[in-house]
Amino acid sequence: MPKIEAGSVREHRAQRLAQLIDATEAILEEGGAETLTAGAVAARAGIARNSIYRYVDSVEDLLELVVTREFPAWIDAVERAMAAEGTPEGQAAAYVRANLEQAARGTHGWRASLSRRSLSPTARERVRNLHTSLHEALDRVVRALGKPQPELTVAVLQAVVDACIRRIDQGDELATVSEFAAGATRRLLAPDES
Template sequence: MPRINAPTVAEHRAAQRRALLDAAREVLAEGSADDLGFAEVATRAGLARSSVYQYFKSRRDLIDALIEDSFPRWSERVQREMDAAGGPDRRVLAYVRANLDLVAEGEHAAASSLAALAPTARTTAESASLHRQLSTPLIAALTELGAVDAAATAELVNAVVHAATRQVEAGDDIAAVQARAAELIEPYVTLAATSGVRGNITP
């Protein structure tokens, strides 16, 4: 039995599984989906290749575990940062900033690689679920700001996020991209928060 680096065997196994998932996500974030093999993942996690089989029976099993792990992590991160931001105007801006931070950290590239590796009904369902989970707090913040059609306004916010995502992934500086996105969105949310504007940014 390998040396235990945690108080219990269960915690040790959980830590090793977490290390393997993080290593696999790192491979995908680099855009090297073809390298998502047990040997590469094990090397990055600092484990023997044979150890991977204790946690994942096959590459398909590893991909499924990554899908199950990755999508909730994204929505939980965005929700946490929105919750900490304060008022609804700050929450909308936190939504934009958090999503772009995740893109810069490689999470979007990893998710895109997963979708390419596993274009299945499960992946589609997980992606749709993520979109709903992300949209719900954004729509709630926009509703609180008084947007006439919060869902439609959320789609416009997301259009800015998607365009900014492409810029980040093309190599633009993350801080500069976030600043440009905020320049587009902040005037609306600030005016809505201070003036009770409903659905437009004209005083």
């Protein structure tokens, strides 16, 4: 039995997997996906090459774990922001604002680029499913507003979020982008005046 470096086997496995993800991320940031090999990850993490396969099935699994690393915290931040609002309009605005704040504080652009270029179609589908789970919260809010064509409203709001995230990824200031997105959200969700 290998020596564990934590209070339990479960904690040891979690720590070791985190080390592998950290090593993978560092290699990707330094040299790109072309430089990512099991041997490079093992050397960077300080473990034997074949030990990687106790934690993941392939190097591609490590790529996917790097791409999705920020999702749990991102989703949690969006859900907390929405829960703090008392009206559907406020929740929709919180959804937009929280997504932009998460994009501004993280490494979204780099991870999104990595996802598009380096993940397998199956892994990209799993990433899309994570995005879909986030979009479902917006869908519930828009439906609560009773807007006609809720699917189209959600799609347009999400397009605003996506476009604004791209602007943040390109270096635009969060405050400027967020103000624009908030205005677009208010106009889109304003009561019909017909």
